Amino acid sequence: MSNRLELLPAVDVRDGQAVRLVHGESGSETSYGDPLEAALAWQRAGAEWLHLVDLDAAFGTGDNRAQIAEVARAMDVKVELSGGIRDDASLQAALATGCRRVNLGTAALESPEWVAKVIAEHGEAVAVGLDVRGTTLRGRGWTRDGGDLYETLARLDAEGCARYVVTDIAKDGTLKGPNLELLRNVCARTDRPVVASGGVSSLDDLRAIASLVPEGVEGAIVGKALYAKAFTLEEALEAVAR
Numbered sequence: 049m050s051n052r053l054e055l056l057p058a059v060d061v062r063d064g065q066a067v068r069l070v071h072g073e074s075g076s077e078t079s080y081g082d083p084l085e086a087a088l089a090w091q092r093a094g095a096e097w098l099h100l101v102d103l104d105a106a107f108g109t110g111d112n113r114a115q116i117a118e119v120a121r122a123m124d125v126k127v128e129l130s131g132g133i134r135d136d137a138s139l140q141a142a143l144a145t146g147c148r149r150v151n152l153g154t155a156a157l158e159s160p161e162w163v164a165k166v167i168a169e170h171g172e173a174v175a176v177g178l179d180v181r182g183t184t185l186r187g188r189g190w191t192r193d194g195g196d197l198y199e200t201l202a203r204l205d206a207e208g209c210a211r212y213v214v215t216d217i218a219k220d221g222t223l224k225g226p227n228l229e230l231l232r233n234v235c236a237r238t239d240r241p242v243v244a245s246g247g248v249s250s251l252d253d254l255r256a257i258a259s260l261v262p263e264g265v266e267g268a269i270v271g272k273a274l275y276a277k278a279f280t281l282e283e284a285l286e287a288v289a290r
């Protein structure tokens with residue numbers, strides 16, 4: 049594992065638009081225009097990764113599959129794809145975009161046998177999103193409870209899950225800072241890399257997450273702060289370069 053924090057600027061797509069939600073709640077969207085333009089802007093600014101989310105697929109309000117595939121295929125940088133990947137068809141469609149990895153969320157809570165099979169078949173190409181309120185996991189676009197964080201983590205670890213994307217829903221899209229305690233607690237319970245998501249508001253937040261790299265945090269997803277211009281991606285990359 050590198051000792052430098054990886055940054056993953058986010059492009060969350062709802063109804064064809066790049067948006068950010070507050071607490072992941074449907075209806076709380078702020079729109080930021082064309083997803084491809086946003087993704088290309090992050091790439092031009094030096095991103096190594098793009099975190100690309102199909103929110104409609106996550107919520108079950110349709111999908112943006114064709115547009116998501118167009119964005120993923122246009123990227124020269126690594127793409128992590130999330131939202132509504134719950135069965136063989138959606139998994140194959142996601143992998144066919146050429147993305148580097150997919151995030152499974154709801155499926156890890158509702159279809160554990162399928163997820164164990166997918167982890168065994170695809171290894172590093174699969175991460176599991178652990179999206180929590182407190183220590184209770186949430187699925188179906190974060191609208192339904194899905195069990196205990198640490199029990200699920202132990203099960204997924206035993207199945208060989210390669211990495212986790214950990215989101216405190218109470219922080220997501222709020223610019224209130226990341227939940228460092230949650231990240232530390234998850235890192236203490238697994239030896240797999242953890243990608244932090246939700247709440248980043250400042251370069252100091254990124255430095256604080258970067259201080260957890262020795263504990264197992266590998267990356268940080270940044271959404272709202274970049275769209276709200278709290279800092280630029282260039283500044284963020286510079287802040288975690290040392």
Ligand SMILES: O=C(O)c1ccccc1NCC(=O)[C@H](O)[C@H](O)COP(=O)(O)O
Nearest residue numbers: 058072106189220221245246247271272
């Ligand atoms: O990732 C999902 O599947 C998802 C489902 C339902 C609501 C939101 C979802 N993802 C949100 C994100 O991944 C955000 O882009 C990320 O947490 C960034 O948060 P922030 O920096 O606080 O804007």
